[in-house]
Amino acid sequence: METLAFLIRRVGQAVMVMLIISLIGFSIQDNLGDPLRELVGQSVSEAEREALRDRMGLNDPFFVQYARFLGNAVQGDLGTSYFFKKPALEVILRKFPATFELVLAATLIIVLVSVPAGIFCAIKPKHIGARLIMGLSIVGISIPVFLTAIFSIYLFSIELGWMPSFGRGDVVELGWWNTGFLTGDGLEHLVLPAFALSSIMLPLFIRLIRGEMMEVMRTEYVRFAQAKGLHPRRVLFVHALRNTLLPVITVGGVQIGTLIAYTILTETVFQWPGMGFLFLEAVNRVDTPLIIAYIIIVGLIFVITNTIVDLIYTYVNPMVRISGVKG
Amino acid sequence: MALLEVRDLEVEFAMRGARLKALRGVSFDLDAGDRLGIVGESGAGKSMAAYAILNLISEPGRISAGSIAFDGRVLNTLPAEEMRKVRGDRIAMIFQDPMMTLNPVLTVGAQMVECLKTHRTISDGEARALSVQKLREVAIPSPDARFDSYPHELSGGLRQRVVIAIALLLDPAVIIADEPTTALDVTIQAEIMGLMLDLCETRGVSLILITHDIAVVSETTQRMLVMYAGRVVEQGETRGIIARPSHPYTRGLLQALPQRNKPGAELNQIPGSMPTLAELPPGCAFHPRCAYADDTCSGGVPALRTLGKRLVACHHAERLK
Numbered sequence: 243m244e245t246l247a248f249l250i251r252r253v254g255q256a257v258m259v260m261l262i263i264s265l266i267g268f269s270i271q272d273n274l275g276d277p278l279r280e281l282v283g284q285s286v287s288e289a290e291r292e293a294l295r296d297r298m299g300l301n302d303p304f305f306v307q308y309a310r311f312l313g314n315a316v317q318g319d320l321g322t323s324y325f326f327k328k329p330a331l332e333v334i335l336r337k338f339p340a341t342f343e344l345v346l347a348a349t350l351i352i353v354l355v356s357v358p359a360g361i362f363c364a365i366k367p368k369h370i371g372a373r374l375i376m377g378l379s380i381v382g383i384s385i386p387v388f389l390t391a392i393f394s395i396y397l398f399s400i401e402l403g404w405m406p407s408f409g410r411g412d413v414v415e416l417g418w419w420n421t422g423f424l425t426g427d428g429l430e431h432l433v434l435p436a437f438a439l440s441s442i443m444l445p446l447f448i449r450l451i452r453g454e455m456m457e458v459m460r461t462e463y464v465r466f467a468q469a470k471g472l473h474p475r476r477v478l479f480v481h482a483l484r485n486t487l488l489p490v491i492t493v494g495g496v497q498i499g500t501l502i503a504y505t506i507l508t509e510t511v512f513q514w515p516g517m518g519f520l521f522l523e524a525v526n527r528v529d530t531p532l533i534i535a536y537i538i539i540v541g542l543i544f545v546i547t548n549t550i551v552d553l554i555y556t557y558v559n560p561m562v563r564i565s566g567v568k569g
Numbered sequence: 570m571a572l573l574e575v576r577d578l579e580v581e582f583a584m585r586g587a588r589l590k591a592l593r594g595v596s597f598d599l600d601a602g603d604r605l606g607i608v609g610e611s612g613a614g615k616s617m618a619a620y621a622i623l624n625l626i627s628e629p630g631r632i633s634a635g636s637i638a639f640d641g642r643v644l645n646t647l648p649a650e651e652m653r654k655v656r657g658d659r660i661a662m663i664f665q666d667p668m669m670t671l672n673p674v675l676t677v678g679a680q681m682v683e684c685l686k687t688h689r690t691i692s693d694g695e696a697r698a699l700s701v702q703k704l705r706e707v708a709i710p711s712p713d714a715r716f717d718s719y720p721h722e723l724s725g726g727l728r729q730r731v732v733i734a735i736a737l738l739l740d741p742a743v744i745i746a747d748e749p750t751t752a753l754d755v756t757i758q759a760e761i762m763g764l765m766l767d768l769c770e771t772r773g774v775s776l777i778l779i780t781h782d783i784a785v786v787s788e789t790t791q792r793m794l795v796m797y798a799g800r801v802v803e804q805g806e807t808r809g810i811i812a813r814p815s816h817p818y819t820r821g822l823l824q825a826l827p828q829r830n831k832p833g834a835e836l837n838q839i840p841g842s843m844p845t846l847a848e849l850p851p852g853c854a855f856h857p858r859c860a861y862a863d864d865t866c867s868g869g870v871p872a873l874r875t876l877g878k879r880l881v882a883c884h885h886a887e888r889l890k
Contacts, residue, residue: 470687480675481675
């Protein structure tokens with residue numbers, strides 16, 4: 243019952259957010275220049291252009307156009323890419339697996355590195371290793387992701403020749419999905435982009451986990467757990483870590499969205515055939531339907547990840563479980 | 570030999586090169602089944618003494634001198650793993666604020682069972698049964714249901730009952746209660762205190778009661794310690810000290826209590842406040858606030874000396890008679 247109420251409320255919120263995103267995305271259309279310039283050549287007369295505009299509905303009032311767009315969007319039609327002459331949704335979804343796998347790999351790196359590193363820096367703040375990690379994290383947080391990407395290509399691909407410098411390598415087709423996880427070449431191509439993408443978030447998470455952990459270690463309940471004679475390991479991982487992760491999950495959910503935004507830079511530098519790279523190309527070609535479709539799909543990913551994060555948070559924090567019923 | 574013997578205990582904090590002494594030579598004995606009160610304002614070092622006994626002083630603090638002997642073993646030199654086995658099992662602690670003491674993300678039951686399973690070899694079913702029984706002993710209504718509750722689902726009074734149940738879980742020899750009722754509603758303070766005292770009494774558990782409330786100590790303990798700025802200023806039988814305090818500070822604390830026979834009368838405050846560790850005045854730390862102070866007081870730290878049946882650290886203790 244409480245889960246159902248929670249779900250209904252969340253879905254309602256998600257619909258509202260998507261409506262706003264679609265409105266903003268759609269209103270971009272009028273600000274990117276005349277779509278006809280991209281569609282037809284110079285030689286087409288003004289009368290013919292006007293007729294075409296009429297036929298495409300470009301002369302209708304804004305909200306009529308928007309309503310028509312929404313109606314189509316609900317049925318899975320986000321318009322047709324001017325450049326590819328294919329449905330925009332199809333073009334983007336074709337690129338989705340590449341971006342998804344890149345973000346997933348970066349997220350895994352972030353989680354697997356930042357949790358142990360953050361805990362270590364919190365419980366041994368004076369250790370030389372902890373000081374080193376904290377120092378490096380300042381450096382990491384200050385270097386823009388495209389610089390990290392370019393530098394890692396220079397060092398590992400050009401100078402050392404250890405890693406491929408661009409592309410996704412061999413991929414395996416699994417129905418509509420294609421994955422680079424299943425081939426050695428695919429995995430090799432994934433390493434540099436994933437590290438470059440994670441480099442921007444990793445220092446942030448290490449510092450966040452360290453700060454939260456230090457705070458939690460000072461609380462009365464940790465003292466009480468120690469006074470009960472529990473093993474230090476249990477105090478750390480059961481009593482302290484779960485409370486540390488509550489705020490980390492909240493911030494993490496938002497940051498996964500930001501990570502998708504950073505894929506635009508990473509994918510461009512590494513020529514990674516994903517949505518971000520496609521988006522930058524679409525901007526260069528003023529491929530309006532593709533740009534709008536990208537904005538809407540990324541918005542949808544944001545909404546879905548945030549909902550999942552909320553559900554995880556509800557599971558970890560018993561206090562939200564109750565207020566979820568009352569609220 | 571007493572059950573717990575604390576001798577010349579000193580705790581020191583290294584802060585920015587300076588070494589600040591939070592405890593400066595505290596000694597006391599606690600016999601089996603006895604109740605000892607430790608009284609003083611905030612910052613006197615009462616809680617520090619409690620944490621020191623359990624060896625839970627955290628960085629940058631440390632026990633710098635003295636010894637703590639419990640049941641024939643010296644605790645402060647015990648290896649960490651041996652000390653851990655003493656905590657919660659032989660010496661348990663009750664903290665001040667039950668809202669903060671219980672972990673918000675674990676159920677009441679989980680926080681009880683983990684304690685049992687750490688110290689005993691016991692099955693899940695037995696651990697649950699024993700925990701529920703302890704919850705019943707601290708008079709928690711429907712203990713079976715409460716076992717699965719989260720702390721935030723319980724009132725402050727119920728939470729402190731849970732904390733008491735956890736402290737009693739392994740039948741410890743000593744319970745250290747650090748301001749166990751201060752954070753509670755006035756209406757239930759007496760109830761919780763009564764419950765705790767009863768349970769300790771019937772089980773023969775020794776109690777160290779740490780409080781700023783000298784009235785509570787006078788009603789519940791056999792012996793007491795009055796602390797000021799990390800030192801014991803007066804120590805002895807509770808009844809004697811309450812009847813005729815020998816230290817001006819003890820006297821000040823007693824006079825600050827509202828008098829039952831003089832309702833509406835203005836309270837006698839002790840002027841000023843406790844100095845911080847970094848700014849201890851020379852000589853007797855209490856002298857700037859003391860009505861009896863003269864040049865001898867700022868000149869030298871008064872030793873803790875025997876006066877009749879008690880110990881007192883004041884140059885002018887005789888004048889208070």
